[in-house]
Structure formats: structure tokens, C-alpha cells
Amino acid sequence: DAGVIQSPRHEVTEMGQEVTLRCKPISGHNSLFWYRQTMMRGLELLIYFNNNVPIDDSGMPEDRFSAKMPNASFSTLKIQPSEPRDSAVYFCASVPGVSGNTIYFGEGSWLTVV
Amino acid sequence: SQQGEEDPQALSIQEGENATMNCSYKTSINNLQWYRQNSGRGLVHLILIRSNEREKHSGRLRVTLDTSKKSSSLLITASRAADTASYFCATDANTGNQFYFGTGTSLTVIP
Numbered sequence: 116d117a118g119v120i121q122s123p124r125h126e127v128t129e130m131g132q133e134v135t136l137r138c139k140p141i142s143g144h145n146s147l148f149w150y151r152q153t154m155m156r157g158l159e160l161l162i163y164f165n166n167n168v169p170i171d172d173s174g175m176p177e178d179r180f181s182a183k184m185p186n187a188s189f190s191t192l193k194i195q196p197s198e199p200r201d202s203a204v205y206f207c208a209s210v211p212g213v214s215g216n217t218i219y220f221g222e223g224s225w226l227t228v229v
Numbered sequence: 230s231q232q233g234e235e236d237p238q239a240l241s242i243q244e245g246e247n248a249t250m251n252c253s254y255k256t257s258i259n260n261l262q263w264y265r266q267n268s269g270r271g272l273v274h275l276i277l278i279r280s281n282e283r284e285k286h287s288g289r290l291r292v293t294l295d296t297s298k299k300s301s302s303l304l305i306t307a308s309r310a311a312d313t314a315s316y317f318c319a320t321d322a323n324t325g326n327q328f329y330f331g332t333g334t335s336l337t338v339i340p
Contacts, residue, residue: 119271148328158272158317158330171327206271210328218262218319218328220271 117141119221121207127227133195136224138207139188144219146210149182149192152223153203164190197228233318233331241337248305250334252318253298261294262319263303266333272317275303310340 120139128134140147149161162172167184175182179198184190194201204223210216233254242248252261260279264272278285278294278301285292291304305312315333 150330157332160327160329163327208272217274217277218264218272220273222271 119207119209119219121221121224123224124222125225127229128197130198130228131196134197134226136192136205138190138221140209141219144209144211147184147190148208150206150208151203152206199228202227233320235318235331235334237334239335241339242308244308244310244338244340246308248308248336250303250316252301252331254320258320260321261301263292264317264319266315308338310338312336313338
């Protein structure tokens with residue numbers, strides 16, 4: 116299995132531009148998470164999908180952030196417009212089903228907004 | 230918030246020594262997991278302990294859980310330079326499948 120695949124791995128963009136991060140979870144996993152990691156705030160849960168349905172998006176920082184999961188094998192996290200304070204590592208993770216399972220992380224998307 | 234906190238924030242030890250990290254959390258949980266993150270990489274699962282378990286071992290790792298104190302500890306015995314990484318605890322919300330991570334302990338093992 117290829118694991119959770121994220122793209123791009125690195126992105127540098129100018130303030131005000133739209134950023135789209137992509138994630139392919141592990142096949143058969145029915146829960147997907149987006150996390151953001153910064154030195155100041157650590158690892159924050161942004162949004163959680165179960166069976167492609169957003170269950171909890173209370174961690175999404177503001178309306179500039181949106182996430183979709185159109186099917187079981189693809190999710191996007193979009194920031195529009197981006198700001199320098201959005202600079203962080205964004206991780207996608209998937210879980211095979213019910214509580215008590217291991218979380219499988221992608222390698223992260225390193226975003227720098229200048 | 231369910232977010233846990235690891236203690237200490239940073240730990241530096243000599244190779245061969247034991248490393249102990251602690252995690253405290255706020256509300257009831259089903260499970261607690263420990264993860265490792267090498268610099269520039271994603272998190273990797275180390276061990277899971279269920280709320281009805283008190284201790285668990287895996288190789289050089291030993292995890293304890295005290296639900297009355299809402300705390301857990303991770304012990305790495307006979308540390309190696311390759312153990313240098315950040316270590317995080319993760320708790321699941323008792324009512325769902327959401328996972329919340331602590332702030333992490335940065336471990337440096339000096340050869």
C-alpha cells in the first residue's frame with residue numbers, strides 16, 4: 116500500500132493567492148482528517164470526514180478555509196485568499212473505520228505564504 | 230478541548246539512557262496512542278493503549294495509563310541516536326472518532 120498521499124509536498128505562494136492541497140487516503144479507510152502543524156499551536160485538527168461526509172469542521176480557522184471529499188479516494192483543503200499566517204505544514208490522515216484504530220499520516224504539505 | 234499536553238517540551242539524554250515522556254489529557258477517552266515524528270516527516274504510530282489497560286509494552290517502549298489522573302507516560306529504554314524525534318500523544322473523543330494531539334516532546338539522544 117502506498118500510504119496516504121499528499122500533494123504538493125512544498126508550496127510557496129504569494130499572499131492573496133488561492134491554495135489547494137490534495138490528499139488520497141489509504142484505500143478502504145473511511146475516516147479522513149486534515150491537521151495543521153505550527154510551532155506555536157502544535158498539531159490542530161481542522162476537519163474530520165467519515166464516509167466522505169464532514170462530521171466536525173469546528174477546527175477550521177475561518178471562512179477562507181474550505182475542505183471537500185467528493186469521493187472515498189480524494190479530498191482537498193482550499194485556502195482562498197491565503198495569508199502569511201497560514202504558513203504551516205498541513206497533514207492529511209486516514210483511519211480504517213471505528214475508534215481504536217491507528218491513524219495513518221501523509222508526509223505533509225509544507226505551505227509558505229509570502 | 231480534548232487536546233493533551235506532553236511534558237517535558239524538550240528532553241536531551243545520552244545514548245543508552247532511558248527517556249520518559251508524560252501526557253495529560255482533559256476528558257474521558259476510549260484509547261490513547263503515542264506517535265513519533267521525525268524532522269520533516271509525518272507522524273508514525275508507535276503504540277495504542279485502551280482505557281481499560283494500565284500498561285503495555287512494545288519492544289523498547291513501555292506505556293502506562295492512569296485514567297483517574299488522566300495521564301499517560303511513554304518510556305523508551307536503552308535509547309539510541311535514531312530515537313531522536315518528537316513524540317506526541319493522541320486521544321480520541323469518547324463520543325466519536327476524532328483524534329486530538331498534544332503539543333509534543335522533542336527528544337534528542339546524544340551519541
